[in-house]
Amino acid sequence: MSSSTVPSGDPGCGSCSGAGYVIKPLGSLAGAVLCDCVPECPFCGGVGQRQVQVGDRVRVGRCRCRMLPDRILLFNRAGIPARHAHSSFSSFLPDKNPGVQMGYRQCQDWVRDYQPGQENRGLILFGGVGRGKTHLLVSMLRVLIMDHGVEARFVEFSHLLSLLKAGYDSGTGEATTLMPLVRVPVLAIDELGKGRGSDWELGIIDQLVSHRYNALGTILATTNYEPKPATGLSQGNLAQPEHAQTLGDRVGDRVLSRLKEMCGFLRLRGEDVRHFMKN
Numbered sequence: 001m002s003s004s005t006v007p008s009g010d011p012g013c014g015s016c017s018g019a020g021y022v023i024k025p026l027g028s029l030a031g032a033v034l035c036d037c038v039p040e041c042p043f044c045g046g047v048g049q050r051q052v053q054v055g056d057r058v059r060v061g062r063c064r065c066r067m068l069p070d071r072i073l074l075f076n077r078a079g080i081p082a083r084h085a086h087s088s089f090s091s092f093l094p095d096k097n098p099g100v101q102m103g104y105r106q107c108q109d110w111v112r113d114y115q116p117g118q119e120n121r122g123l124i125l126f127g128g129v130g131r132g133k134t135h136l137l138v139s140m141l142r143v144l145i146m147d148h149g150v151e152a153r154f155v156e157f158s159h160l161l162s163l164l165k166a167g168y169d170s171g172t173g174e175a176t177t178l179m180p181l182v183r184v185p186v187l188a189i190d191e192l193g194k195g196r197g198s199d200w201e202l203g204i205i206d207q208l209v210s211h212r213y214n215a216l217g218t219i220l221a222t223t224n225y226e227p228k229p230a231t232g233l234s235q236g237n238l239a240q241p242e243h244a245q246t247l248g249d250r251v252g253d254r255v256l257s258r259l260k261e262m263c264g265f266l267r268l269r270g271e272d273v274r275h276f277m278k279n
């Protein structure tokens with residue numbers, strides 16, 4: 001059966017332009033919902049299962065119309081914050097800012113080259129505040145999940161630290177908190193290095209990154225810090241410029257060097273682009 005026979009969105013639809021789904025803020029997260037323009041499946045009547053003839057036997061199989069609802073479910077489990085419900089490659093306007101243009105294209109190339117089920121080199125976007133790093137990170141996740149059906153998880157770094165700490169405090173850390181973050185094929189960490197991680201928390205991050213390294217998991221991330229080894233500078237020293245600290249200072253040199261093995265680093269140059277983004 002060709003995909004054209006599965007019901008999909010109406011290209012003339014004013015809500016989804018034919019995508020068949022709409023992404024909008026749902027509570028604190030960005031949520032995907034099936035668009036009203038998608039007709040009921042003529043093969044299964046929306047049940048999601050259909051009988052197929054295999055040789056002289058009739059088997060019950062999953063109907064292909066489930067693909068879009070399955071991806072919607074994946075998106076809604078990814079934990080993308082509501083404020084990024086409208087972040088996509090098409091809502092990012094790189095032409096207004098040549099300094100970010102190359103980064104924008106490289107993020108699109110990265111998603112295009114991603115091979116589901118294979119080992120993929122990750123990508124870490126770095127540069128000053130307001131370059132649209134998180135917008136691009138979410139844009140990549142959106143394409144991975146909705147166009148390619150890849151399972152992914154978005155987590156803000158300081159939230160990741162408190163999540164892991166809460167898991168270990170309750171005595172269930174390894175199984176219920178750490179392992180799901182190790183197993184998800186694409187883990188996207190926003191604001192890597194932000195917040196004051198204790199030695200214990202940074203030790204857990206080290207474990208998480210090492211486990212993902214061994215499991216061939218892909219890491220995407222954004223950070224305001226330069227991917228350089230620790231300088232020994234401490235946070236909050238008023239005599240030094242903001243972000244004089246490096247990523248090595250923030251996550252430790254061990255984690256930094258592991259990340260360099262696993263990921264490419266992409267600097268986003270240019271002026272603050274926040275005011276160029278349309279929603």
Ligand SMILES: [Zn+2]
Nearest residue numbers: 013016035037
């Ligand atoms: Zn629609």
Ligand SMILES: [Zn+2]
Nearest residue numbers: 041044063065
């Ligand atoms: Zn169906």
